[in-house]
Amino acid sequence: MARLWILVFVCCLRAQIRALPPELVFANRKDIRILNFGMSNDSDVTMTTESSVIIGNLEDAAAMDYLYSEQLIFWTDVSIEMIKRTRYNGSQIQEDVISTDVKAPDGLACDWVGRKIYWTNTETNRIEVSELDGQSRKVLYWQHLDQPRAIVVHPERGLLFWTDWGEIPKIERAGMDGSENYRMVIIDTNIFWPNGLTLDYDASKLYWADAKYSYIHRCDFDGGNREQVLQGSLPHPFALTLFEDTLYWTDWETHSIHACDKIDGGNLRVVHEDLFSPMDIHSFSALRQKEVSRPCAVNNGGCSHLCLMSPDPPYYACACPTGVRLQSDGYTCADGAQEILILARRRDIRKISLDTPDYTDIIVPLDDIQHAVAIDYDPVEGFIYWTDNDVKAIRRAKLDGSASEYIVTSDIDHSEGIAIDWIARNLYWTVTGTDRIEVSRLNGTSRKVLISEGLDEPRAIAVDPLAGLMYWSDWGETPKIERASLDGTGRSVLINTSISWPNGIAIDHEGGKIYWGDGKEDRIEVVDMDGRNRRVLVDNEIPHIFGFSLLGDFIYWTDWQRRTIERVNKHTGEDRQMIMETSDVMGLTASSVRGIRGHNPCGDNNGGCSHLCFYLPPGNTCSCPIGYELLADQRTCIVPEAFLLFSLASDIRRISLETNHNDVEIPLTGVKEAGALDFDINDNRIYWSDIDAKTISRAFLNGSGVENVIEFGLSFPEGMAIDWVAHNIYFSDTGTDRIEVARLDGSARRVLVWERVQSPRSIALHPSEGYMYWSDFSGQAQIERAYMDGTHRSVIYRGGRANGLTIDYLEKRLYWTSLDTNTIESADLIGGNRRRVIPDDLPHPFGLTQYEDYIYWADWNTQSIERANKTNGQNRTLIQDGLEYVLDILVFHSSRQSGWNECAVNNGGCQYLCLSHPNDTTGEWDYVCECPTHYTLNEDQRTCTPPDTFLLFSQKNTISRMAVDYKESPDVVLPIYNPKRNIRAIEYDAEEKRVYWINGRAKTIRRSYDNGVQPEVFIDTSDPPVYNPYDITIDPYTRMMFWTCSETNTIRITRLDGTSVGVVKGDDNQKPRAIALLPEKGLMFWTNVVRTQHKIERASYDGTEHTVLFSANLGELGPMTADPASEMLFWVDTLLKRIESAHISGSDRRTLVEDHILLPVGIAVLGEHLYWVDKQAEIIARVNKHTGSGWVRIQGETSYLTDIQAVGTPMQADHPCIDDNGGCSHICIAMGDGQSRCSCPLDLVLQEDESTCGDPPTCSTKEFTCVSDSNLCVPLSWRCDSDFDCDDHSDEEDCPFCKPNEFRCDNGQCIDLVLRCNSKNDCSDDSDEQYCTAPCKANQYECSNKQCVDVEEPACDGIRHCYDGSDEKNCDDNPDDVPTVNKPAEMSGAVIGSIVALIFVIFIVIGIIIIFRHCRCAAQQGGGAGRGAADNGQYSTVLMVNQLGGRDSSSKYLSGSARGSNPKSTNLHSCANGKSGSSSSCGGLFERAHPTGASSCSSEMMSVSGNSNYPKETLNPPPSPVTDRSQCMADLYYPPQNPTTSRSYRHYKMRNIPPPPTPCSTDFCEDSEPYVKTPHHQKHHAARRKRGNKYYTNVTNFDVAYDPEPHPPPPTPIMSDNNYESCPPSPSTERSFFNPYPPPPSPATDST
Secondary structure, X not given: OHHHHHHHHHHHHHHHHHHOOOEEEEEOEOOEEEEEOOEOOOOOEOOOOOOEEEEOOOOOEEEEEEEHHHOEEEEEEOOOOEEEEEEOOOOOOOEEEEOOOOOOOOEEEEEOOOOEEEEEEOOOOEEEEEEOOOOOOEEEEXXXXXXXXXEEEEOOOOEEEEEEOOOOOEEEEEEOOOOOOOOEEXXXXXXXXXXXXXXXXXXXXXXXXXXXXXXXXXXXXOOOXXXXXXXXXXXXXXXXXXXXXXXXXXXXXXXXXXXXXOOOOOOOEEEEOOOOOOOOEEEOOHHHOOOOOOOOOOHHHHOOOEEEEOOOOOOEEEEOOOOOOEOOOOOOEOOOOOEEEEEEEOOOEEEEEOOOOOOOEEEOOOOXXXXXXXXXXXXXXXXXXXXEOOOOEXXXXXXXXXXXXXXXXXXXXXXXXXXXXXXXXXXXXXXXXOOEEEEEEOOOOOOXXXXXXXXXXXXXXXXXXXXXXXXXXXXOOOOEXXXXXXXXXXXXXXXXXXXXXXXXXXXXXXXXXXXXXEOOOOEEEEEEOOOOOOEEEEOOOOOXXXXXXXXXXXXEEEEOOOOEEEEEEOOOOOOOEEEEEOOOEEEEEEEEXXXXXXXXXXXXXXXXXXXXEEEEOOEEEEEOOOOOEEOOOOOOEEOOOOEEEEEOOOOEEEEEOOOOOXXXXXXXXXXXXXXXXXXXXXXXXXXXXXXXXXXXXXXXXXXXXOEXXXXXXXXXXXXXXXXXXXXXXXXXXXXXXXXXXXXXXXXXXXXXXXXXXXXXXXXXXXXXXOEEEEXXXXXXXXXXXXXXXOOOOEEEEEOOOEEEEEEEOOOOEEEEEEOOOOEEEEEEOOOOOOEEXXXXXXXXXXXXXXXXXXXXXXXXXXOEEEEEEOOOOOOOEEEEEOOOOOOEEEEEOHHHXXXXXXXXXXXXXXXXXXXXXXXXXXXXXXXXXXXXXXXXXXXXOOOEEOOOOEEEEEEOOOEEEEEXXXXXXXXXXXXXXXXXXXXXXXXXXXXXXXXXXXXOOOXXXXXXXXXXXXXXXXXXXXXXXXXXEEEEEEEOOOOEEEEEEOOOOEEEEEEOOXXXXXXXXXXXXXXXXXXXXXXXXXXXXXXXXXXXXXXXXEEEOOOOOOEEEEOOOXXXXXXXXXXXXXXXXXXXXXXXXXXXXXXXXXXXOEEEEOOOOOOEEEEEEEOOEEEEEEOOOOEEEEEEOOOOOOOEEEEOOOOXXXXXXXXXXXXOOOOOOOOHHHHOOOXXXXXXXXXXXXXXXXXXXXXXXXXXXXXXOOOOOOEEEOOOOOOOEEEHHHOOOOOOOOOOOHHHOOOOOOOOOEEEOOOOOEEEHHHOOOOOOOOOOOHHHOOOOOOOOOOOEEOOOOOEEOOOOOOOOOOOOOOOOHHHOOOOOOHHHOOOOOOOOOOOHHXXXXXXXXXXXXXXHHHHHHHHHHHHHXXXXXXXXXXXXXXOOEEEEXXXXXXXXXXXXXXOOOOOOXXXXXOOEOEOOOOOEOOOEOOOOOOOOOOOOOOOOOOOOOOEEEEEEOOOOOOOOOOOOOOOOOOOOOOOOOOOOOOOOOHHHOOOOOOOOOOOOOOOOOXXXXXXXXXXXXXXOOOOOEEOOOOOOOOOOOOOOEEOOOOEEOOOOOOOXXXXXXXXXXXXXOXXXXXXXXXXXXXXXXXXXXXXXXXX
């Protein structure tokens, strides 16, 4: 009876529970909420608007589910791509469950029986499972999936259901254990966007919602008995759930939760509304997760990892994490993956297990990968090694991402091949940038260059430790595959025919084969290890192979164009299989995780070697890293105490003096023709001069840290020596005939000797005594001695050309080789006690050095290095032969750089240079502080002051400084880097000590501090609009640069802070070239080379007060300059070959210089002299600026001269514009009387405050702006025509009065009447040369001013046709006889309204078309144009509003949108034109200095820009929880700035369409990719006369260019790093890319 009562109680309780309303838990994008229904009086569920937040502040919650028994709620976040969970206890604590490789997790389901979570991965097309905490993650299904979304589980029956809305929409069923036995498609008809999915566990029914067809259907678990529940009335259902007899679902469009009866869809209602963005939904109840038998509850079912529910007895199955194989016992998983692929992608490294068929890629958790290329794996220690070409390093890490470290960080210039000798524990790599093959220990120590000669573009490398060989590919000018021993010896070519881009190489150790892939020939080949039996293995569908590896019976490779990893049988070329598709594929390696093959002697205690061990059958050999030498035991490496350094043509080598005499190359980069050598014992650096590169460089002894010390102003640097005490470098230049000194870093450069020296060659220093020695190869070949500051020179030897000067500091003797007598000689340090050490004739001794008791010399004829006793020349020994043209030689040892003086401590207290020399009084050692050339030593004798008065002159490649006292100080080249090297004009800013120059080739204006710091582009003209700067000049008071542009024929102003002021001069009558300023008076002068008549013109800074100074007796005008002191203007006439001058007013014109003039290209005034540079005569000369007398050639034989500038002109202290630009916003103009005025560039006008510039009125430059109404414009010709056209009569105010004998120009200017029609433009608007045809034609009327008008009888018709009004003079006084049509009739309101309405309708239609074209990508399934055009490139849409003119074309006025009874012409103009670009003005003549302005132009522009994208896939996906915020949709569901609106690449499997390319990664954005060109807005302004109208045309062209078969560049993997966003075809693919065009075959070009 008790049991019966208990049963009754349970049944009643269950009934009560069922009677209670459900709780609904749902995701709402930014939070997860729970909805508790209230009860009405009739016990029906009522609609509630209240829901409580379970957890908030989420990024983008989409799918969700729960585990009721533990009150755990799980959700996916599609923005941060993670799966998270929280407890329903009010804590709102988030826990990360899955945080890596979760791409578009649109569906999630909890197995409450097996305690697992399942989810769909829409982007990777996978269904995965893991423990509740994310451990033991496994891919269950990966094949035949195409964008799976919703997912539900039935743990009691072990079944899994999901929707798939890909190309073939369907609903599938399978086992929860991943078994394919139960997998089947249960619904695939009448289905399109299957979004929601839920199960009725009691009735064994499956319910789903289709958002496209707007229905809810149900069926049995096998798809049978399909029935309709609800049709229509479903705007956009997304998620679906069920509780008892009621269905609930979320709807994106209504932002609500709806409900209906589950049987017939009745009682349709809204249960919750006004939601932000409802996503997934579940009924939260224990009845939905019934407790049933849990076979995995006890001991995890006996499984070592995953215990999954199964539809087959015993209703569970054991499974392993992704990539791990289940052992034969069916319970235990293997100890991780046994065979793996490791893939280098551009920004990450991935591992792929080869043990399981899913080939799931797992990202190795590593940071800061910028551009991984080559990769290999060490199975002994489990490290991955890879090269990163962006950070230029080799790195390593464990398979789990731990122990990450940089192992080689210097001189890794594009390493594209890497290989591990797993036995000897050595690492090999190729370096394409330096063309080397190097080796080190696996930890990066003991680095050594193995091969550096005969390599062009080395790439892939593979080693065979069992055979002691290495193989590498070279895809340079002569592509080949080579082989050598592991130590780099025994080198031979294996393959050099029918090969182009050998990108990958692999060794089959067991089969004795070499395999390689050719990226250009598109094939895989194989050959025996000796080069025989070559054959093609695969030659189809391999468009661009790169990474290459071999494991077992398979070859694996990556393909840049197909974006795939594939494999094929190595024997037959069959069994081809695609492992995976992904972007940015680079190198890969296939390896056994723990399998170690083979052994050799290097595997035992490193073969007994202290550093490097190489296996060379039958034994091993030891080797040393750079800077070490092998002892006689052939095992131990030591750092030698002394060794020889010598320079050959293209490298620098070292020879041991203690062990053997084998020379070793120091791995230096960039050496072209090494000349003089020296070293600094303090930091173990070597210094060398490069005669070909014209530089002096330095590097550490191991070849690292190469840098240029002196790289400017050198011609033939053939001598060099280091002052190791004061840390200075001395060098001689036989090209410039100078000896200079500088700090060891190249700073503080000073010319010491430049007079009475010819061809200085070898240099030797004696810092402890303060003397320097050098040889002179002039006619009086000699050796000189001087103090180390260049003073107290004396000749100590004459008798032939001496070279190789070296000092024996202990014996105090000087040694040298005599090139004329072919002997080696010696003398004491003052030239006495001279003797021949080697008296016999030597073939051709050249370089010489001394160490201990020996001298060492190089002989060019014998091509050898020898040594002999330094005293008697006995004991001659051959050190090394086979050395061609050794240019210099020295011994590296501390004894060669001993001694100390006060310059060694804090530079002797000197600011720049501390130079040793003997004391003139005592003869003891002393020193002096010196300054860089042209600097002045201050009274403290320690610090220096830079020059403030000097000349700058430029040559094609350099900018030099010259002192005014040029006889006392030589010119010096400024250390300024100038790319493209084509200097056209220069200028100097004395305040900031910056040099400005025009780079003629790049068409840019650049600048740099005069010490070479911070070189940069000041004005970049590479982007539209295109400029071509011609000349520049700076106003030091207003801090502005004026520059002329030969492309736009304008004068422009740019502030020295880089901001643009605008155009101040530019119209059809101007071609300004040379420009000069007189800042003290606010005047600018320029040469105008318009047509064939050159002119010199003058105007104020703003272009007003324009005057033509000279137009007669001018040939072809060249450079120009103005002198503020004398108020004189100087210019060059290159045709008449003379220099002229005149007062700035135009008076006192005179020819200053006529002789010695060939082609002056620069001119400057400094003090009382005029300087110029003559390009053709190659001289710098000067004369007296007043008289032209006193011609002096300052410097000759100076080639490629381009300009000269004077620095040091005194500035006016009280200049009115010197402080804050005189208070002006744009242009401050000095009036010359201590006052100033503000003005504006052409596109702006002065505001009423008379200091600020603002937007101009809407009138064109050919119109006058009425003062009281800036929107009212009248033609400029109506100005001052005695007719009031403005309401305020302002068009007739301030009119210039022209005398009877004067002609009034259209702009009001008065000129002499005789200048009318004289074939010269005397009016600034050229109106004096209009209508000059005389006599007039028969059908024309001749006015009094000789104007011909096209009317036969215009007189007294009431309309003024003649400019002078003569056609209306002397008319009959009877007004009735005079036509009264003087001004256009006013438009009626109806007409105006009709016009406005028509314009409005046109704009609406255009807007609809644009919106439709932009958004159709979300709906169309074909054609790429609509889907691929969003945000591509940069384009602008210019909207111009122009109101039409009057209907009466014969009227004087143009009627516009009239106000009241006054017909006015209101026009909106565009300022841009074809010449001047966007910043150009209209070149108008309005009065910009007037507070209201006169006329200008403006435009309204709306610009839209974005990045290049790829056309999307032509599928039918519905909006996805990942991406329903598509750029192609209205912003209905969440804001567009959300992070999910941009997503990484994903691939879609498509039929008959090539795979998608990587967006600008491995493709490098080449021309083979589709792109949209930047449009060109062409404005056509129709010229109008008085009775005409104005028309504007805007043309925008979008051209899509695609080259299906581009010529590929060399296949180096150097890429750009561009990011691309795209407009997706559906919200679910918003962050995806698909490109129907094939990518280019190579991502970049040659690394050089």
